Amino acid sequence: MITLGHYLVVSGMLFALGLAGVIARRNIIIVYMCLEMMLSAANLALVGFSRFHLANGLPDYTAQSLVFFTITVAAAEVAVGLAIIVALFRSKQSVDVESVTKLQG
Amino acid sequence: MPPLLFYLFALITLGFGFMVVTGRNPVTCALSLAASFVGLAALFLSLDAYFIAVIQILVYAGAVMVLFLFIIMLLDIKTEEGKKLNMPAIVSGILLAVLLTLQIIAVVGSTKLAQKSVQDTPLALAEAATKIGKAAALPTITNDLKAGTLPDAKLIGFTLFDQYGFHLQVIGLLLLVGTIGVVVLSKRERSAP
Incomplete structure (x- = not known):
């Protein structure tokens, strides 16, 4: 018997994996991928709540609209972020997060 | 969806996530x-969110991943071999992830809402056809509901x-600004002669 809790735990574990990757990895591109994973984990929780909170016998489509907006924003964010990574690579010849320490003083 | 399939797709999602x-x-x-x-898209399908599942495949597995692969190959990034690992960051990352997971499991275990299963909350399509409010003005939605399919x-x-x-228009504007921003960012600066 699959309950809402199962979906929430999978969503939480995916988010935690992404968080660990963002903290531990040093390759900026992989950090970006982990960020995407965290956004998707939040989407899974939203869709789960939408299915299990019925409004008039139908899933709650407000939550799925929010997922739609999240996916759109994530796509825009990836495009801009990758352009920044390319610009960074041009000036530093590296995608290591520790090669960018100009603001450290 | 049978429980076995749920566990299979959850394993695929988390296993490949671990490999990332x-x-x-x-x-x-x-x-x-x-x-x-x-x-993850298969999990969305199991939650009757067909549109979101298709969008997930098209936008994430299609567009976003192609963009990532394109940049990786364009920049010709080598495998990071022989570099020493950043031990404090790895330890704190694992610790935070484990703590967060345990906390979520504890919260989910003690919440009554999380014990609901799909059998407890079946979709009532024929019943919904009579009380969808303003959407009833569109006969295509009502007809689908009466026929027993979910017009997702x-x-x-x-x-x-x-x-x-x-909000939809604001998102459209955001995409426009993003497109212009990418063009501006990736334009090569003109070097002084």
């Missing part, structure tokens, strides 16, 4: 992420354009 975090080669990481997103994309579209029309 631990992989040494960026190309492997990107392909694992695509596989993880496909597993139609209902999301109706919700978006009925309640969130302004």
Whole structure:
């Protein structure tokens, strides 16, 4: 018997994996991928709540609209972020997060 | 969806997600992420969110992953071999992840809402056809509901354009600004002669 809790735990574990990757990895591109994973984990929780909170016998489509907006924003964010990574690579010849320490003083 | 399939797709999602975090080669990481997103789309399907599942495959596994792979190959990023690992960051990352997971499991275990199963909350399509409010003005939605199929994309579209029309325009503007921003960012600076 699959309950809402199962979906929430999978969503939480995916988010935690992404968080660990963002903290531990040093390759900026992989950090970006982990960020995407965290956004998707939040989407899974939203869709789960939408299915299990019925409004008039139908899933709650407000939550799925929010997922739609999240996916759109994530796509825009990836495009801009990758352009920044390319610009960074041009000036530093590296995608290591520790090669960018100009603001450290 | 049978429980076995749920566990299979959850395993695909989390297993490939783990490979993204631990992989040494960026190309492997990107392909694992695509596989993880496909597993996630299957979980969306099991939640009767067909439109979101298709969007997940098209936008994430399609567009976003191609963009990632393109940048990885364009920049010709080598596998990070022989570099020493950043031990404090790895230890704190694992610790935070484990703590967060345990906390979520504890909260989910003690919440009554989380004990609901799909059998407890069946979709009532024929019943919903009579009380969908303003959406009843569109006969295509009512007909689908009466026929016993879930008009998923139609209902999301109706919700978006009925309640969130302004937000939709703001998102369109955001995409435009993003496109212009990318063009400006990737333009090569003119070097002084």
